[in-house]
Amino acid sequence: MEAKKVSESFITMNELVLPNDTNTFGNLMGGRLMYWMDIAASIASAKHCNSPCMTVSVDNLSFKNPIKIGNVVHIEAKVSRAFNTSMEIFIKVWGEDMIDQHKYESNEAYFTFVALDQTGKPRTVPQIIPETKNEILLFEGALRRRQVRLILGGKMKPDDANELKALFTKE
Ligand SMILES: CC(C)(COP(=O)(O)OP(=O)(O)OC[C@H]1O[C@@H](n2cnc3c(N)ncnc32)[C@H](O)[C@@H]1OP(=O)(O)O)[C@@H](O)C(=O)NCCC(=O)NCCS
Incomplete structure (x- = not known):
């Protein structure tokens, strides 16, 4: 299976915040x-491995700035690292006030998706080739983030988390 560049999975998604999308403060819920981030991650992961994919984990989400009704939501998604059957997808979100022409950061997050075969079983995905400095940084950090989420998800024992241990162990 041939490895693919990060840029091959990169997608952008735009949405307009309408009344049905808001909370009682008039901001995007x-x-x-x-929901939109999950869709963006789903498209980026399917673009990378050319098969249907399923969300298996979503990392911590912190909302830095509210996005106001009438503003545009910009979502960027790309695969930051591929493992065996799973992929980490990095998502970045901005809001934009088209009238004031002001763009502001909303949040970012990591989603993990698993590629599935026709019987619904996890299948192997192509490896990823990071090219830019930012892509390499995301790629290198992905092993540590994976171990944290596997421990939290009850899929790995803390004692087996060698990448995390290396952070705290002096040579
Ligand atoms: C996704 C699913 C098919 C995987 O099945 P599974 O029996 O857990 O399979 P595995 O244990 O082999 O895990 C498959 C991959 O997911 C990864 N994974 C499993 N749980 C994980 C978690 N909590 N966080 C990150 N990765 C996880 C595994 O590491 C493995 O990746 P790898 O092959 O790259 O190493 C199954 O967990 C499932 O159906 N989950 C529900 C998904 C769903 O409904 N999503 C929509 C949300 S409503």
């Missing part, structure tokens, strides 16, 4: 944004 967190749940609606998470």
Whole structure:
């Protein structure tokens, strides 16, 4: 299976915040944004491995700035690292006030998706080739983030988390 560049999975998604998308403060509801982020991650992961994919984990989400009704939501998603059957997808979100022409950061997050075969079983995905400085940084940090989420998800024992241990062990 041939490795693919990060840029090959890169996608952008734009949405307009309408009244049905908001909370009682007139800002975009967190749940609606998470829904759009999940869709963006799903498209980026399917673009990387050319098969249907399923969300298996979502990392911590902190909302830095609210996105106001009438503003545009910009979502960027790309695969930051591929493992065996799973992929980490990095998502970045901005809001934009088209009238004031002001763009502001909303949040970023890591989603993990698993590629599935026709019987619904996890299948192997192509490896990823990071090219830019930012892509390499994301790629290198992905092993540590994977171990944290596997421990939290009850899929790995803390004693087996060698990448995390290395952070705290002096040579
Ligand atoms: C996704 C699913 C098919 C995987 O099945 P599984 O029996 O857990 O398979 P595995 O244990 O072999 O895990 C498959 C991959 O997911 C990864 N994974 C499993 N749990 C994980 C977690 N909590 N965080 C990150 N990765 C995880 C594994 O590390 C493995 O990746 P790898 O092959 O790259 O090493 C199954 O967990 C499932 O159906 N989950 C529900 C998904 C869903 O409904 N999503 C929509 C949300 S409503």
